[in-house]
Amino acid sequence: MSKPIYFDNHATTPVDPRVLEAMIPYFTENFGNAASRNHAYGWVAEDAVEKGRKQIASLIGANSKEIVFTSGATESNNLAIKGVAEMYAEKGNHIITAATEHKAVLDTCKHLEKKGCRITYLPLKGDGLVDLDMLRDAITDKTILISIMYANNEIGVIQPVKEIGKIAKERGVLFHSDAVQACGKIPVNVVEDGIDLLSITGHKLYGPKGVGALYVRRKNPRVQLTAQMDGGGHERGMRSGTLNVPGIVGLGAACEIAQREMPEESARLRALRDKLRAKLEASLEETYINGTMEHRLPNNLNMSFAYVEGESLLMGINDIAVSSGSACTSATLEPSYVLKALGLGDDLAHTSIRFGLGRFNTEAEVDYVAQKMIDVVNKLRELSPLWEMFKDGVDLSKVQWTAH
């Protein structure tokens, strides 16, 4: 079997060949430790790291001194949230986040809750956006941090980051944003957006896995963090550990390419995404878009296909790699908590598919995927007792189901 068509670019992206090419010498001839200050191997490595720092900083409008390298966004989120909670414990113990954050944020907050922090998990509006009034009302004099993601990994919805940044600044609260899905896809600027801490990872923007960064503001205000790992005091004491030089080179190169090609790439992906949506909607009734289309990453489409269960849909399109909010496809056997947070019933959450387009997808692939989806949805609806009832005019919400 040839490899499935890859439409799951929110999960991870392939490394761009140009990125790989930049990385290779740093595994072999330029293998030095960036902390070796007294010989050429170290200097070469350090130069490469500093170049990477600049490339990342440039993508997000930061100063390269504000970039702390990590092993990925999970670590960046942990470091940002736990680091602030510990450092600012005297000032307060309250953190505000949202119900649709990535687990790396939510579970970090749950951990802090056990240690005596108070966490507010903001509910989302039906379109997937944070309610700014609710955010304002949630802030107390004990609030030290707001952590709201830039763009969501399931529904691609982009939060009103600038407004959140303003509110945070007005109230003297730090603002952390998990920008993993946004960086390299849409313009992100920590100055204009008023962000104090920002998480980024290599493998979502055509860089390598296992490397990421945390932006930590140095001025207005100067943000301090309690390190979460003890060791050699690398990265201004915020993150010990020998730097992953080839990874950093790769992350840097990926950021530079993304910044340069963003206008063209985002327009191309938006057109492909819109074509996919139009084709599906033209041929299939009873489809629902999850989350607002108005504030959304150009490469994301999240759709529910009513009366067709998500896992059976995935089985029918097994030459296409996508993901589903269906319970059957998750380890927990629970449907997507993100879709549930939008107020979507479990029945529609079970029927959702996330399409994540990427740099290497083509129009021919979009045409193929659209047709395949249409065929499989139609076939499964022929099999679906719910579809039959819907067609017979039965109101499914009034049926007495034998829940088990």
Added chain:
Amino acid sequence: MAYSDKVVDHYNNPRNVGSMDKSRTDVGTGMVGAPECGDVMKLQIQVNSATGIIEDAKFKTFGCGSAIASSSLATEWLKGKSVDEALEIKNTDIVSELALPPVKIHCSVLAEDAIKAAINDYKTKQGAPVSAETVSH
């Protein structure tokens, strides 16, 4: 998730898909599950009331591939069995025939429930003292 060849076969070529007129007295209908749980099975049998033999069986299922396969297999097994023999079908038989993994056992349970519900419905109809059909004769 990897599916067994038999599950894939039933998914690709589901047997006995369809619906029967559920108002008929020789038809028993079982509908089990709930949309919020991610699976709903509708299973129907048509019984020769003279012999008590299930002459036809049909299904429609909303659910994962294993749920579709379990109900498709159930219709195959039901045909030609007497109602009492049909009650002997156990979910564990379905599990072993389809090589279902532990997380999919609930699909086989649902199929067994659907069989029982269909037979129950049929028996209730048969037990009814005067059916609409006989009156009109």
